[in-house]
Amino acid sequence: MSRFTQPKAAPVSKRDPRTGVVQSQDGELLHSHMRLMSLHDGKSIPTDNATLDVCPVCKSARYMNPSLRFLVNPECYHKMCESCVDRIFSHGPAACPIKGCGRTLRKHRFREQTFEDIKVEREVDIRKKVGATFNRREEDFETLLAYNDYLNDVEDITFNLINGIDLEDTNRKFEAYARAHGKEIEENAQMAVQERQSFSAAQKLERQQARERREAARREEEEEKREVEENRRDVLNRLASGADAETVAKEGQRVQLKKRMDRQAAAERQRQLQAAEDAHSGRTSKFVIKGLKTKQKPEPEAPVDPFGGLRLVDSYFTLQDDYVWEGIQEARKDVKQTAGGYDVRDYAHRSLVAAFSGLGVFVADEVTERDKLAQSDEAVGTARADVGLKDADLMTAP
Amino acid sequence: MSDQVAKDYTQDLPVLFPYPRIYPEQYAYMCDLKRTLDAGGHCVLEMPSGTGKTVSLLSLIVAYQQFYPEHRKLIYCSRTMSEIEKALAELKALMKYRADQLGEVEDFRGLGLTSRKNLCLHPSVKREKSGSVVDARCRSLTAGFVKEQKERGEDVDLCIYHDNLDLLEPHNLIPPGVWTLDGMLRYGEQQKQCPYFTARRMMPFCNVIIYSYHYLLDPKIAERVSRELSKDCIVVFDEAHNIDNVCIESLSIDLTEESLRKAGRGAANLERKITEMKATDADKLQNEYAKLVEGLRDADQARDEEAFMSNPALPDDLLKEAVPGNIRRAEHFTAFLKRFIEYLKTRMKVLHVISETPPSFLAHLKELTFIEKKPLRFCAERLTSLVRTLELTNIEDYQPLQEVATFATLVATYETGFLLILEPYESDTATVPNPILHFTCLDAAIAIKPVFDRFSSVIITSGTISPLEMYPKMLGFTSVVQESYAMTLARRSFLPMIVTRGSDQSQISSGFQTRDDPQVVRNYGNLLIEMSKLTPDGMVVFFPSYLYMERVISSWQSMGILDSVWKSKLILVETPDSQETSLALETYRTACSNGRGAVLLCVARGKVSEGIDFDHHYGRTVLCIGVPFQYTESRILKARLEFLRETYRIRENDFLSFDAMRHCAQCLGRVLRGKDDYGIMVMADKRFAKKRNQLPKWISSALLESDSQMSVDQAVAASKKFLKMMSKPFPARMQDGISTWSYEDLMEHKRKIEAERDREVKNGEVNGDDHHIHGDVVMAEAQAAEDDMGINDDMDAAMMEL
DSSP states (O other), X not given: OHHHHHHXXXXXXXXXXXXXXXXXXXXXXXXXXXXHHHHHHTOSSOOOHXXXXXXXXXXXXXXXXXXXXXXXXXXXXOEEEHHHHHHHHTTSOEEOOSTTTOOEEOGGGOEEOXXXXXXXXXXXXXXXXXXXXXXXXXXXXXXXXXXXXXHHHHHHHHHHHHHTSSHHHHHHHHHHHHHHTHHHHHHHHHHHHHXXXXXXXXXXXXXXXXXXXXXXXXXXXXXXXXXXHHHHHHHHHHHHTTOOHHHHHHHHHHHHHHHHHHHHHHHHHHHHHHHHHHHHHHHHHHOOOTTOOSOOOOOOOOOOOTTTTOOOOOOSOOOOSOOOOHHHXXXXXXXXXXXXXXXXXXXXXXXHHHHHTTTTOOHHXXXXXXXXXXXXXXXXXXXXXXXXXXXXXXXXXX | OOGGGGEEEETTEEEEOSSSOBOXXXXXXXXXXXHHHHHTOEEEEEOOTXXXXXXXXXXXXXXXXXXXXXXXXXXXXXXXXXXXXXXXXHHHHHHHHHHHHHSSOOOOXXXXXXXXXXXXXXXXXXXXXXXXXXXXXXXXXXXXXXXXXXXXXXXXXXXXXXXXXXXXXXXXXXXXXEEOHHHHHHHHHHXXXXXXXXXXXXXXXXSEEEEETHHHHOHHHHHHHSTTXXXXXXXXXXXXXXXXXXXXXXXXXXXXXXXXXXXXXXXXXXXXXXXXXXXHXXXXXXXXXXXXXXXXXXXXXXXXXXXXXXXXXXXXXXXXXXXXXXXXXXXXXXXXXXXXXXXXXXXXXOOSOEEEOHHHHHHHHHHHHOOOHHHHHTHHHHHHHHHHHHTXXXXXXXXXXXXXXXXXXXXXXXXXXXXXXXXXXXXXXXXXXXOEEEEXXXXXXXXXXXXXXXXXXXXXXXXXXXXXXXXXXXXXXOEEEEEEOOOOOSSOOEEEEEEEEOTTSOBOOXXXXXXXXXXXXXXXXXXXXXXXXXXXXXXXXXXXXXXXXXXXXXXXXXXXXXXXXXXXXXXXXXXXXXXXXXXXXXXXXXXXXXXXXXXXXXETXXXXXXTOOOOGGGOSEXXXXXXXXXXXXXXXXXXXXXXXXXXXXXXXXXXXXXXXHHHHHHHHHTTOOSTTOOEEEXXXXXXXHHHGGGSOHHHHTTSOGGGSSEXXXXXXXXXXXXXXXXXXXXXXXXXXXXXXXXXXXXHHHHHHHHHXXXXXXXXXXXXXXXXXXXXXXXXXXXXXXXXXXXXXXXXXXXXXXX
């Protein structure tokens, strides 16, 4: 027995230095080493677990209060516990209690920290802002090189914003771009939203399908099991009823073999079908039309024209902003008149239109025209009368 | 016998076989190999262990190489160092024999390649224990920029062994011949040249290269080592029954908090280096930047053998594309990495299990950190470039960072075939979180696809790769030849048995419902006692898992079973620790050699089950307690099963059972390492009875129907009878003409085959050449049914001979 226990006992003493017990010590060492390093780098962010769990304002630790939550404000990214936030900021904006900061913070901006490294937290916030503005897509560019250059520029701007290099200049650039390309930015943002939605829908569908397939596979398996069971019962029954054992066994085997072959054939067919489908879909998805880079944007829709192309232009006068006439000066200044949206110019316009109406209309022409029309009317009338007469004749003739 | 037997014509190709006798299965194996090579496709071949697979493979392929003018190169991949060395020794013997026979030494070069650690000659570097440290130190002494620094007159160390190589002709660093690893080391010491780089640089000029799987499969290494191999190379994966797992492991990455912390530190270091370099040598960064703008991948940098990191399997079009603009600048890139690492750390804080696909991971990543897919894809590539520019020498510090970069590249490159699984706790009962982010590859075909795409003939072979059709399915290729060979035996030299019941007629199984049942444990114990009583010398027992083994051993201890075993054998146990296990193995061998006899209790998926042979008296009985199923509760396994079902239509149970049986076959095969060897193979579980046709053909054909449902006492009786038979002297000449062929026998066989074919031609029922292909499913089914029905005819014939 002693020989048996010996090799079993060996692990502790002869454990490989790279594994097991020794490693935990190694980890310890590394940890302390790391703390030293971070101090050495002069970073203000503590990486140590002990200081990580103490609120820098009220000094309450997680040890005493396991449900301690820390919040940060994207104004200065100083961390403090939830109760401190409640205590200090619930009566409105106040200065950051961290020494040497003193920025005014508001309670509603406080939120939980996503990343362990506060620098990254801040960086991501900045990126969010930059990304919302610089959201061009690869399709917008003619060449890959141009796109890459664009990416590089954006990254430069982001980097400057994060590290506070040339803040003023960068901010100016940023603003200028945002102003200049407002419309495109919005379009691209909308497109991104759409993409996200369709992606999540596709994901959902996929999950659903996977679930269904899993279910189907399970059912199939159950079916098979049941079939085998049935077969066996059948054989037993027949044996019990006194059939020849040899033939029954043979037949049972044959039936089973046939079933199995059928199933295999079906599976094979299914597989081929699938393969064909895959190949087909693969071809269509791989098919690329060259030269689609420059995207044709749809023409802006024409404004609605109620007159159907008839243009009413004041051809005899031009409307002035102001007319020197007592009657309207009063109304111009009177709030009671203008409050409802009344504009004196409308009055002036109407008067002018009235004044010029009828100009370019020649009465003589119109009269002859009308006469002609009237005559033709008469002619038609007589003709109709004639016809009426003839009809009457016909009626009476026989 | 004599030398004139040596020539063995497989169809029209003269093959020199270095032994006077050949086994029939070796002949068949060579015929099929040649057929594959002629057809120019891939094949799967299963040949029983211990029947000279390696030598038949080598002798045929070398003959093929020398006979045809193209001289197709052979790349022979094996699993372990010892197997590589064995193959090299075989090759050396073969070439010596060929030289003797042909009367001239052919212009032939065969080299083996292994890690720097095994091939280093540098006096201080070679003393390092860990492989990665050796790699790193070697690079710091041999990298291109170190040399430039030296030329500039700076005081840096160089490796003299490496530098001497530059003085030699680049295509003739080592004279022709076959060089074993030892031989290389000796030659290197003599000539003061580095064996590792000699082998690396001579690879394009070799006829045969022998190295480990990883050099071809692991995309991180393959890119560097195996780039220049031409398309018509013949690639052989030997011992390939686990090849799908190797493929998967080579693309899977596990990240822990610790490694992320280290990676973060690595990124910070990089940042510091960049600021330093900006102050001193800004031109270099500017140069790199300019190069990246152009999108030119340095032609020679890709081939650079000192390159320390390389990108995982990337589509070629991506490699030609320029690096995205937002990670072009070095400082932007480090900030990018930091952000990514921080994100991963945040993900690690989640306290419930998450499994998600790469697309959904990417979507979340983008939402939170504004990291797009494209720069992520270029991460590994960009990091390599940066490290090269910064001329970093202490590269082992950046290993975790590289891992993160590789992860980034993979997750952004592949949408399917991968899954991210976050496990916050180590076990179900743990309360302190220790999160691991598994990025698991589910599709073995991804890693091996480049190999199949690139090389026209890939041969996958092993002693146990049944069922053969599983491998083409899983690895995504079509094979021209699929063949499994039975073992021709002059007498029944191994006895496979399936024990399903104990002596008390209650069924035994390691299934989890009954595994703690004392009755089952006692029955297993009784089986062990009986077998240890009657087995001479060594006996190996395999359990499905360490956990189960420990449980069973402790109950055996309390039942007093170990005490009874102790009377006849020493008891030794395998543990997860490799040093301990090797100590146990050594003791085991000593005990077997000096007649005390021993029982080795080990685990079916452990180190012992693969690659350690228990030939002759080192193993007379192998006992498989329980079916070695994988731990099915593992989330990674579950994901893989689901993937296999969805993609390759392999059902969960089929795969699990296939996987269990291949491990079982591996274990059983350990004990029989040649035709003069004999042994008993016991499979003790009621579930084996249904799985017997999943065993390799050579085992299942020897397993009689009457032996497949035994109780313990029946098994004992059969074993006693078998051992009695084995104890009779059995002179080698009794095997002649049956299980070993001399040249005359071979010619006789060929005549017979030809006559057969003629007759078939006359009868007009020729189905082409493939009259002996059993790959067809229908045939296999029919075969299985037939096997079920009665006793195998061959076996009967063999018994009659006795």
